Amino acid sequence: MASVKLALFLIALLASTSIIGTVIQQNKPGEHYPEQWGENAAKVIQALNLDDMYNSVWFLCLLGAFSLNLIICSLDRIPTVIKMVRKDNLxxxxxxxxxxxxxxxxxxxxxxxxxxxxxxxxxxxxKGWKPDSRAQQYGTLFFSQKGARTRYGVYVVHLSILIILLGAVIGSSTVATKILGDREFAFKGGISLPETAESDFIFSYTDDKKIPLGFTVRCNYFDIHYYPGSSMPKDYLSNLTVIEDEKEVLTTTIEVNKPLIYRGITFYQSSYNQIGAAIIKLRETTSGNVHAFPVDPQNYSVTNKWQEGGTDAMIRIQSARPIQTPDGKSSTEMKIWLMDSDGPPSMFPLMYGTPVIVERPKAKYELSISPHFATGLQVAKDPGVWWVYTGCALMLIGLYMAFFMSHRKIWAHVYEIDGQPMVLFAGHANKNSFGFAKTFSSLTEDFAKRK
Structure with missing residues (x-):
């Protein structure tokens, strides 16, 4: 277990299996793998847990074997380094x-x-070389050193790797479920949340069971932007509100690579899907507040209420009729009734894809009607993430120590020959010998030029 060859073998094995985990998409629904890889390959993938490889027992065992090898290698070699650092150079x-x-x-x-x-x-x-000294038979020997602890740099890197692996294990849903017996300690899952809907749970990627969040998340609205002249999405985002103890504690907009983090749980924007019915979105142009109201085709006359600027407002569909657009497509035109606490109600037509601006005495609204979407949220709780961050920071320190710093030693022996005082300077560095040679040359030349 102290073999460097074994360490290299385990690193190669971890790297190659990680490639598999990159090629095979992780945590997809069960039907994804037969469609993507075929029935036989899908059976192998699911039998070996390659669909959730990084949380599989065999991959965690590989990490454990590598960690044990790293610990034993370090313990086997570090006593020699300690002796070297503590050596009596005088x-x-x-x-x-x-x-x-x-x-x-x-x-x-x-x-x-x-x-x-x-x-x-x-x-x-x-010159900054604070020396120790010891009397010798023929004079005095001075010794000074800098960067002795940089010899520990490689072991700082080893420690950082162990901390990173520990963080990965702590954040593993397999460890949380099978070892700790607490599926809420660490998990990965997801939920499809329709606009205006809310949920206080998600579904686990491991077994599709519900995992309670401990609070409620509501999707206020979903927005999608397309590349000009195409149906290819350019960007999509969700406006979410966190509700706890029946109070709205946080509202924010998430998009790809800009998640919501609350109480150690991270919500990522991962996907979306259209759920058929229409939805009316209303934006107050001054405040930027957006309100969304699903359209019920069976009951258009539902009155939807909201608050704007501390006052009550309401909107209702008075009627709807099918129409033909100028390009010959079928659409629906709705007659909208909107009222707030200032002035008489506003009545106006609204149709798909054509926003309408409505000016009220103290507010200005932009209304549009669009398909009703559900936002796909990937949800993860990883209590080991700060261990990973700490390990990464420590690794940078260790790498800097190991590659950019060196252990430098200076000796100066003062003695006498035929009544003539002499000094012999000597130096050694374990790394960057060229740079240290310039330092040593400068030190001795300055001594020769001293006054």
């Missing part, structure tokens, strides 16, 4: 210093060995 034999790749000897003109030793100490301190 015990280095001064005879080894001239054999290092980076070394330079300088004479210290004037003064005694004692004053030369003090001068070297002050110089290193001034």
């Amino acid at each position: 015990a280095t034999d001064p005879d080894r210093l001239p054999k290092m790749k980076l070394h330079k000897e300088e004479k210290i003109v004037g003064g005694s060995l004692t004053t030369a030793t003090e001068e070297v100490k002050k110089y290193l301190n001034r």
